[in-house]
Amino acid sequence: MRRREFIKVIGGAAATWPLAARAQPDRVRRLGLLTNLADAEVKGRIGPFFEELQRLGWTDGRNIQIDKRVGSGNVDALRKYAAELAALAPDVILAVGSVSVEALRQANSTVPTVFTLVIDPLGAGLVDNLSRPGGNVTGFMLFEYSLGGKWLELLKQIAPGVTRAAVLRDPVSLSGTGQFAVIQSVASSFGVELKPINVRDAREIEQAVAAFAGSANGGLVVTASPQSTDHRDLIIMLATRHKLPAIYYERSFVAAGGLISYGPNFDDEGRSAAHYVDRILKGEKPADLPVQAPTKYNLVINIKTAKALGIAVAPTLLARADEVIE
Numbered sequence: 559m560r561r562r563e564f565i566k567v568i569g570g571a572a573a574t575w576p577l578a579a580r581a582q583p584d585r586v587r588r589l590g591l592l593t594n595l596a597d598a599e600v601k602g603r604i605g606p607f608f609e610e611l612q613r614l615g616w617t618d619g620r621n622i623q624i625d626k627r628v629g630s631g632n633v634d635a636l637r638k639y640a641a642e643l644a645a646l647a648p649d650v651i652l653a654v655g656s657v658s659v660e661a662l663r664q665a666n667s668t669v670p671t672v673f674t675l676v677i678d679p680l681g682a683g684l685v686d687n688l689s690r691p692g693g694n695v696t697g698f699m700l701f702e703y704s705l706g707g708k709w710l711e712l713l714k715q716i717a718p719g720v721t722r723a724a725v726l727r728d729p730v731s732l733s734g735t736g737q738f739a740v741i742q743s744v745a746s747s748f749g750v751e752l753k754p755i756n757v758r759d760a761r762e763i764e765q766a767v768a769a770f771a772g773s774a775n776g777g778l779v780v781t782a783s784p785q786s787t788d789h790r791d792l793i794i795m796l797a798t799r800h801k802l803p804a805i806y807y808e809r810s811f812v813a814a815g816g817l818i819s820y821g822p823n824f825d826d827e828g829r830s831a832a833h834y835v836d837r838i839l840k841g842e843k844p845a846d847l848p849v850q851a852p853t854k855y856n857l858v859i860n861i862k863t864a865k866a867l868g869i870a871v872a873p874t875l876l877a878r879a880d881e882v883i884e
């Protein structure tokens with residue numbers, strides 16, 4: 559057969575091949591998830607991430623395989639899971655919280671990693687620079703330290719009689735000391751005396767809050783930490799029992815009966831993280847994706863709790879609220 563005839567025959571046959579035979583499908587990608595959240599919180603906190611990931615075209619079991627590891631507050635288990643995920647060599651890992659990112663670093667993971675719910679990635683040494691992280695890690699900050707001053711301001715606005723505030727914080731983490739330092743720097747301008755309370759265990763929290771509530775005009779500022787989340791129900795119960803107006807760093811506390819919160823929208827952060835994961839799966843590098851802080855914070859007020867505390871919330875504050883829980 560002459561060369562020209564051969565090419566013609568092959569070309570005609572190719573036109574009749576099934577599309578699937580001519581276009582080889584992309585390989586299935588692998589996504590790791592590492593979190594120290596409790597099982598009950600995983601769906602609520604991470605659900606929007608998976609919803610957005612699917613909207614972007616990534617479906618578990620079709621073109622991506624998702625390997626989940628949930629530490630549920632057990633740091634030793636988290637370290638074990640971090641090593642397991644690193645050994646699987648996924649295309650990218652979503653790490654929820656500073657503890658998760660640090661566990662991956664200890665596992666010597668060089669896998670591209672996107673983090674969420676991290677307060678101070680620069681101070682913790684997770685990235686070299688916020689605008690150009692420079693390594694294999696990037697992601698989304700929970701908030702900036704300056705938010706601490708706003709918490710105290712809002713506590714005074716909803717309960718003007720507060721002159722003493724107990725600040726519940728993690729005393730051993732960088733973010734715990736950072737949040738307290740900012741609150742401390744503005745306390746005198748609001749005429750508030752501060753009392754730090756550690757959130758290491760339930761008994762310590764209960765005893766310290768009870769002792770603090772022994773004097774009048776007190777309130778609580780609950781800073782962000784895994785321990786605060788773990789002891790959420792206890793903290794809300796103590797604020798109710800001792801009639802202490804309290805401000806929290808996120809909505810779930812107010813939904814569970816807390817008075818007021820001011821903080822980021824976790825759903826937005828999860829959706830943004832999905833876009834970074836998508837970009838990395840398509841070839842971009844974490845080193846070139848800037849670490850981002852929230853651009854909007856939500857104010858949530860529980861009117862039922864305010865009434866129980868005898869607080870008449872100012873109409874101007876109610877008008878500013880993004881959500882009012884009756």
